[in-house]
Amino acid sequence: MTKTNLITGFLGSGKTTTIQHLLRQKPADENWAILVNEFGEVGIDGALLANQGATLKEIPGGCMCCVNGLPMQVGLNMLLKQAKPDRLLIEPTGLGHPKQILSLLTSDVYQPLLDLRATLCLVDARQLSEPRYYENENFRDQLASADIILASKADTYSENDKAVFSQWQQNDDLKRPSFFIEQGNAPVELLDKPRLNLQELPDSAHHHHPKKNGLAALSLAGDRGWRRALNQGQGYFSCGWIFDSATCFSTAALLDWVRLAPVERVKGVMRIAEGTIIFNRQGLDLSIETQPVEPVDSRVELIHTSEAPWNVLQSELLKARTPKS
Template sequence: MTKTNLITGFLGSGKTTTILHLLANKPEHEKWAVLVNEFGEVGIDGALLADSGALLKEIPGGCMCCVNGLPMQVGLNTLLRQGKPDRLLIEPTGLGHPKQILDMLTAEVYQPWIELHATLCLLDPRQLLDERAVKNDNFRDQLAAADIIIANKEDHASEVSRSALSEWLQREGGEREVIHAQNGNIDISLLDKPRLNLRELPSSPEHNHSHAAARGLAALSLPEHQRWRRSINSGQGYTGCGWIFDADTLFDTVGILEWARLAPVERVKGVLRITEGLVRINRQGQDFHIETQNVAPPDSRIELIHSGEVDWNALQNSLLKLRLSL
């Protein structure tokens, strides 16, 4: 049986960073797999996890619980039957609802395959101060479904956000363990904690996506001889716009960082080719993290998510001007 954990958390809470940390500290003799779901269609998290050494399956373009769970079932079955991993980490989109996923994982058909352990929910306590997040059904239900809550981004916490977390835990925490962390740096032993299964989970809210998950399990790719492509999808009051560029396209390093920093959106995530190799970009609100390496990715991908109106064409025009090679 495959030991399995659901790693949830709202947009920008640090799920992928946490999974990368866990993969870097896994036992050498174990084979691990990751089933990752993203709101957008260009597959940023898949690119970030590509060199982690884990078996990887992507479900891009929406919520893996949609379409009667078919995209998730296909990806899950592939990993379990072909990969036979010792451990499986499942990362739903930050706009995903956990109940249908947990219902599927505990279904009788998966009993011989899956040993379900604790669900971890990443929480940036500052999100408790954001009315849009607190009122979001998925935000609330992810926390409700958690067996362990990871209060992440401790280095960005303030007295106000710490107080908000303390008040929330008094109201909603119950018997659950709370771990304070920075950069998703948590002890791997948390994955072996048992599932508490003490709470009646709320039903999945009605939600609709315009997404590609039902059409296939591969992230967006480029047709032959096409230099770049844009994809837009929306759901639950959010819109995601992503671009993928071919391997011959390089971006101006300073320019792309400023573009990502100043883009009038809530979420920016990307892996792009630059003269120096690659740059990874991760921005949530005003939190802006970058990392460079002297190796080049196979292509460039960047995605923006926002809950309001955005002039995607204007952002695209300024992005295209940052290309060094045409």
């Protein structure tokens, strides 16, 4: 049987960073696999998790629970058959509802195949003070479904943030273990904790409406080096771009664009002269990493709570390209 963990958390809570940290702790004699789902269409998390010692399967563009879980079942079956992993980590979109996923993983068809262990839920404790988060159905149910709570990005918390999280802990009827973590540094031993939280979650009022008419719609005549994809659902909107491997960006111009984009979330893996730049912005929080190797392609995704000026943002992003040699 494959030891299996669900890694949940709302948008920007640090799921991918935590999985990267867990992968660095993988026993050398174990074969791991990752099933990752993103709200956007261009697959940023997949690019970040590729070539990190685990077999990867992406389900971009929405939620694993859509269409009665069919996209997830196909991806899950492929991983189990082809990779035969010792451990499987499943990362749903930050807008995904956990009930349908847990129901599928515990269904009769997967009982002989999966050893479902603790569900880890990441929460940015700063969000516990904001109604747009704690009043969100998926945010609440992700927390409710967890066996272990990880208060991520703890190095950014104020004393009030810590106090709010402590108060939340005291009000937790299930008295689940919880930990403050920084930079995704969750100990791998948590993955072997048992699944004890068996409470019944409410049904989700999930609605997801893919909007794919933006694919390459604004590509300039003769310019086939990039394409665009749009998506929307759960009260959020996304716009993403993929650029070919020959496209390079000015580091300074690109980072200005990332910082100034009037959206809630920006995430990307892009080619620059020095190699690769990886950036992740949630609100005003921005993390940046550079690597000397060049990426296969360049990918960037914006997510916001309303329609943003995608065409204007696209025009500014295209200006950040450097001339092709």
